[in-house]
Amino acid sequence: AQSVTQLGSHVSVSEGALVLLRCNYSSSVPPYLFWYVQYPNQGLQLLLKYTSAATLVKGINGFEAEFKKSETSFHLTKPSAHMSDAAEYFCAVSPYSGGGADGLTFGKGTHLIIQP
Amino acid sequence: GAVVSQHPSWVICKSGTSVKIECRSLDFQATTMFWYRQFPKQSLMLMATSNEGSKATYEQGVEKDKFLINHASLTLSTLTVTSAHPEDSSFYICSARVREGLAGEQETQYFGPGTRLLVL
Numbered sequence: 001a002q003s004v005t006q007l008g009s010h011v012s013v014s015e016g017a018l019v020l021l022r023c024n025y026s027s028s029v030p031p032y033l034f035w036y037v038q039y040p041n042q043g044l045q046l047l048l049k050y051t052s053a054a055t056l057v058k059g060i061n062g063f064e065a066e067f068k069k070s071e072t073s074f075h076l077t078k079p080s081a082h083m084s085d086a087a088e089y090f091c092a093v094s095p096y097s098g099g100g101a102d103g104l105t106f107g108k109g110t111h112l113i114i115q116p
Numbered sequence: 117g118a119v120v121s122q123h124p125s126w127v128i129c130k131s132g133t134s135v136k137i138e139c140r141s142l143d144f145q146a147t148t149m150f151w152y153r154q155f156p157k158q159s160l161m162l163m164a165t166s167n168e169g170s171k172a173t174y175e176q177g178v179e180k181d182k183f184l185i186n187h188a189s190l191t192l193s194t195l196t197v198t199s200a201h202p203e204d205s206s207f208y209i210c211s212a213r214v215r216e217g218l219a220g221e222q223e224t225q226y227f228g229p230g231t232r233l234l235v236l
Contacts, residue, residue, distance in 0.1 A: 043209050044227040090159060103150045103162040104225060
């Protein structure tokens, strides 16, 4: 069984400040981890993914995330927030198996608010 | 990245009617597609896994007779909400799975833009 916990349903930061969105996972097998962003009334866009290669993963729009097995975490960061980063962010987990994986298990999402 | 489209982007229908939503992979073939449902200000919940050429696999609590899924080709999956009722109003999102890696052991899901359904 897998699960994802995103701490904080809402995170507010000032423009130019550090963005930190927290994600902790639970998985019985080595996981694949994903961060998606959703803008209002749109589908999900993949920001980045961890697939057991490098623990520090760089994504689009200046985001990156670090996989920490000891902490079962995959927090998303961006050094300097931009107004266009305001959106809903979802962390998701997928089980690893030799034959691939099934549907993603999503966290409840974190709404990122950027203050001018 | 891979592009997934959905049609229609939004639909309003009367209670009791059926609505079909299409999910297409535009520049790749997808043997597996997924259908999710998202209520306002909530996360995505997996409804079913759609496999090309075979029956869909439904998650617990999802009525397969109400949410009919057909995956007749490698680029198209359809979700039909039969006899829709107001409680079926939601945002429906599909995704298509792309397998990567030498043994296909890695996957990425690419999502469609979603379909907003409002049942009156």
